[in-house]
Amino acid sequence: MPSRSLRVAVIGAGAAGLVAARELRREGHAPVVFERTDGVGGTWVYEADADASASPEPLVTQRRSNLDASLRTNLPRECMGFLDFPFVAGPDGDTRRFPGHAEVLRYLQSFARRFDLDGLVRLETEVVRVSRETSGTSWRVRYSRKASGSEKRETDEEVFDAVVICNGHYSQPHFADVAGVDAWPGKQLHSTSYRVPEPFHGQVVVVIGCGPSGTDISRDIAGVAKEVHLASRWSLSATSEKLPGHANMWLHSEIDRAQEDGSVVFHDGSRVKADVIMHCTGYKYNFPFLTNDATVSVDDNCVDPLYKHVFPPQVAPRLSFIGLPLKVVPFPLFELQSHWVAGVLSGRFKLPSKDEMVRDVTAFHSRLAARGWPRRYTHRLRDREFENEDWLAEQCRRGGPEGWRREMFDAAMQVMVERPENYRDEWDGGDYDHLLAQANRDFAAHCQ
Numbered sequence: 001m002p003s004r005s006l007r008v009a010v011i012g013a014g015a016a017g018l019v020a021a022r023e024l025r026r027e028g029h030a031p032v033v034f035e036r037t038d039g040v041g042g043t044w045v046y047e048a049d050a051d052a053s054a055s056p057e058p059l060v061t062q063r064r065s066n067l068d069a070s071l072r073t074n075l076p077r078e079c080m081g082f083l084d085f086p087f088v089a090g091p092d093g094d095t096r097r098f099p100g101h102a103e104v105l106r107y108l109q110s111f112a113r114r115f116d117l118d119g120l121v122r123l124e125t126e127v128v129r130v131s132r133e134t135s136g137t138s139w140r141v142r143y144s145r146k147a148s149g150s151e152k153r154e155t156d157e158e159v160f161d162a163v164v165i166c167n168g169h170y171s172q173p174h175f176a177d178v179a180g181v182d183a184w185p186g187k188q189l190h191s192t193s194y195r196v197p198e199p200f201h202g203q204v205v206v207v208i209g210c211g212p213s214g215t216d217i218s219r220d221i222a223g224v225a226k227e228v229h230l231a232s233r234w235s236l237s238a239t240s241e242k243l244p245g246h247a248n249m250w251l252h253s254e255i256d257r258a259q260e261d262g263s264v265v266f267h268d269g270s271r272v273k274a275d276v277i278m279h280c281t282g283y284k285y286n287f288p289f290l291t292n293d294a295t296v297s298v299d300d301n302c303v304d305p306l307y308k309h310v311f312p313p314q315v316a317p318r319l320s321f322i323g324l325p326l327k328v329v330p331f332p333l334f335e336l337q338s339h340w341v342a343g344v345l346s347g348r349f350k351l352p353s354k355d356e357m358v359r360d361v362t363a364f365h366s367r368l369a370a371r372g373w374p375r376r377y378t379h380r381l382r383d384r385e386f387e388n389e390d391w392l393a394e395q396c397r398r399g400g401p402e403g404w405r406r407e408m409f410d411a412a413m414q415v416m417v418e419r420p421e422n423y424r425d426e427w428d429g430g431d432y433d434h435l436l437a438q439a440n441r442d443f444a445a446h447c448q
């Protein structure tokens with residue numbers, strides 16, 4: 001049985017905040033979820049009114065979503081869902097194995113309904129400051145919300161025993177540094193502002209970045225644009241190359257510079273006269289509400305110091321972060337991290353001493369540095385994802401992600417690279433039937 005029941009502020013009602021609230025309540029705590037927008041679901045709430053003239057200045061936006069209209073998941077739904085709430089196709093809605101964004105939002109909304117979470121969420125309430133009380137164990141949370149019966153905003157404060165930060169990391173865009181871009185006459189955008197291809201009709205577009213967004217958006221735009229040029233730091237070719245299956249797409253190395261005459265020059269020596277540069281270059285961690293009391297800072301996109309990407313050692317366990325790791329299967333990871341945080345807060349699971357956690361963090365950074373891993377990739381797990389989840393599951397004395405989920409994830413990553421155009425629709429060819437059958441057997445067991 002838990003030895004402590006705490007009042008916990010959860011910041012954000014996306015997938016991470018919802019599952020954190022569920023795990024905290026399951027553990028006997030009293031969570032209050034603050035959500036600055038008017039609904040739950042975070043990233044998965046599509047907003048059509050993107051600012052198509054977004055400047056390359058760092059853009060702190062209230063917009064929660066950065067999905068394009070045609071976005072479909074890049075993971076099979078079975079693999080993507082929470083561990084104990086299967087993401088299976090219902091009789092209505094989008095039954096595809098890689099469904100569109102609206103289906104993911106429906107899933108998260110039904111998760112909130114199923115676990116009776118809506119009543120815990122304070123909508124249109126933005127946390128603006130989190131500071132530590134002098135007692136050292138509790139946190140003062142200042143928030144701003146619409147005053148009743150008026151458009152004005154009012155601020156208020158409450159003290160909580162603990163704070164769990166689930167504010168997502170897809171709202172502050174990261175723009176690539178392009179030499180000479182200030183004098184370049186074209187238009188720059190970040191993928192966060194991209195919704196539909198039509199505005200790029202007949203244009204020459206340079207897309208920076210070959211991650212999932214760059215890959216999907218460049219192909220979307222290629223349907224209407226005159227030319228699309230992908231700039232990738234991972235391009236192995238010394239020269240630019242035409243991408244198979246497209247009459248108007250080329251792959252280049254990184255951009256070397258942009259010039260006043262409108263041309264963009266690549267390291268491979270090729271150059272194009274471009275109308276648009278689209279930055280599909282990711283996002284920056286941002287916690288504008290945190291004071292120094294949190295004892296963490298963001299440097300080169302690394303949130304430090306953090307024990308296992310979750311707890312700042314000096315203030316653990318009363319402050320924690322859910323959902324920082326990248327290149328992972330997000331929902332199951334959020335679930336395990338939340339379970340761990342809830343159990344540590346109640347006293348059911350033990351953390352090492354502060355000194356031991358600090359030593360662990362230092363050793364972790366040394367290992368990454370020895371491998372030549374840039375600091376900005378600290379939270380990119382990729383190959384270490386399942387090792388991390390197994391570790392979390394062990395702390396929680398429960399099972400981690402199932403074998404079929406791991407195999408599905410690896411297979412999805414592989415086909416995404418090999419067949420970016422059609423991997424979503426070609427998945428159901430029989431190669432993965434045994435994984436789907438196992439997933440369905442496990443889901444049936446959950447539902448009994």
Ligand code: FAD
Pocket residue numbers: 011012013014015016017034035036037041042043044064066067068072073074075080125126127128166167168169170213289322323329330331
């Ligand atoms: P978010 O969904 O960003 O939620 C954070 C919430 O916190 C938001 O509702 C925000 O309004 C709120 N908030 C922020 N600051 C405050 C504040 N100060 N006060 C109150 N509320 C605040 N994942 C997959 O599993 N499969 C996919 O196919 C996939 N595709 C993706 C495609 C794109 C383009 C992007 C951007 C992401 C994709 N992801 C995908 C990852 C996705 O972000 C995660 O699945 C997950 O939704 C992240 O949830 P989150 O709760 O951490 O963050």
